[in-house]
Amino acid sequence: MKSLRGSFVSIVTPMQGDGAVDFNALERLINWQIEQGSDGIVTVGTTGESATLDDAEHCAVIRETVRIVAGRVPVIAGTGANATTEAIHLTECAAKAGVDACLLVTPYYNKPTQEGLFQHYKAVAEAVDIPQILYNVPGRTCCDMANETVIRLAKVRNIIGLKDATGELGRLPALRSRLPEGFLLYSGDDATACNFLLAGGDGVISVTGNIAPQKMQTMVTAALLADEPTARRFDQQLQGLHKQLFIESSPIPSKWALHKMGLIPNGIRLPLTWLTPASEASVAQTMQQAGIE
Template sequence: MSDPLFKGVLTALVTPFSGDAVDEDTFVRLVERQITAGVHGLVPVGTTGETATLSHDEHRKVVELCVQAAAGRVPVIAGAGSNATAEAIELVRHAKTVGADAALVVTPYYNRPSQEGLYAHFRAINDAVQLPVVIYNVPARTSVDISNETLARLSELPNILGIKDATGDMVRASQQRLMCGADWLMLTGDDPTGLGYVAHGGHGCISVTSNVAPAECAAFYNDLMAGRWTEALAWQDRLVRLHKALFADASPSPSKFAMAHLGLCSEEVRLPIVPTSEAARSEVLAAMRDAGLIQQQAA
């Protein structure tokens, strides 16, 4: 894949709330901040967007807002996964209708389908909607792990574009690249492994951290894509504590806390996620200081 449309850092956007409603105005401002900071793409209503607690109407509205606000300046991969194949097809169809560039479709959770069931699920989506699909593999959340062998079969289908891999397994990445071919898109969903994932042939990251530090993450991936490994390693060292701290409590509550500290949105989350703990808050603030996002405390 010589120059993929989806590369670099693509932000897995938070969904801001106000009084338990989606704060649409703030969401649009967050999209604008991301684009101004130089990120390479946007991913609304994924895990970080609390899609599990959004209504279908809210889900569709957030995708529409993101596409409209981005206005073609960066690509949009719309979250569109479900553990019911028919529902996933409807969400992918909506993403296409409103102008998203691709859909992010998670492996079906809870059902625990076989590898053949996973193939049939994504094959049905491929056949139903003419929109590129990025498969999202996150076994820690879904209790199912799509194999490289199944991905190699799926890579032969015209609308199955690639993977968001949140396993953190670098060996899997190298093997997958060889098995799925040069046109297979490979994005990590695990911020701390971004440096290694690109070194193993990946094209970029669907990032949580870039919600908080978009300019810094964009600079990191610009260096990676240009082969400036020494500079990229310096960014890795600067950001790695923040990558970890944003998962010190159930995501996205640490990210929303960090963003609230920066005055970007409220830290409101929806049950069963609760506001981040005091211990996690301290960890997040320390990591933000390490990353240069806030001032170091006076001695």
């Protein structure tokens, strides 16, 4: 199995002005990401607007991502849903497409108990024999996966990791000391990712990596090598982006920035809207500060 440690970009899904998925732009974007040094691609995650893609589009984007990447780096597909049957279906689709692993967000809106979360993830893992990564982002889902639930799920053979987007660094040592060797811990919060990695994390699944993949990869690599001065120097250069790429709901600012860089068209799907003029100057300024044209 390919190494799943390092700097993974939670890539946007390029769209035309009418909201149609732009597969040509997706190919350009993925090739640029790989050229810039990203260690892996996470497709149709939150940043990929998975919530507004129908099943056919979701699976098509996964298939095209695998085709374009052509084995150059690992591909992780977002296949989570708030219905267990739908999560199984999407995970089956991703496995058939040939991804290296799947990323499954906690069920949103229906607010399952911790036992419900355990049974949900266990059911998906038992139904589809592919490496699976848990994804905890309570700020979006209103569903927080407790450490104890993660520890229980880590005993399931093909559940191999956790993306933690809580930003709560205190969770990491408590998890690391009780998880099996080799269980992967990813930061899903760019602003605290450097500290997360220096404290024993294995990688980052990043929004900022969309805009600054090379610098993000340099920071992550340095942190994984325990080169704290280099990691912190690059992280400091990126802190403005970490903040401004969430000035409006993600991926609104990321898509605007990538469009400004000439990498994607100006398409996004309702209920998300294009970046407001009031926010453009702030995002543009932090791009300049980070050395991005």
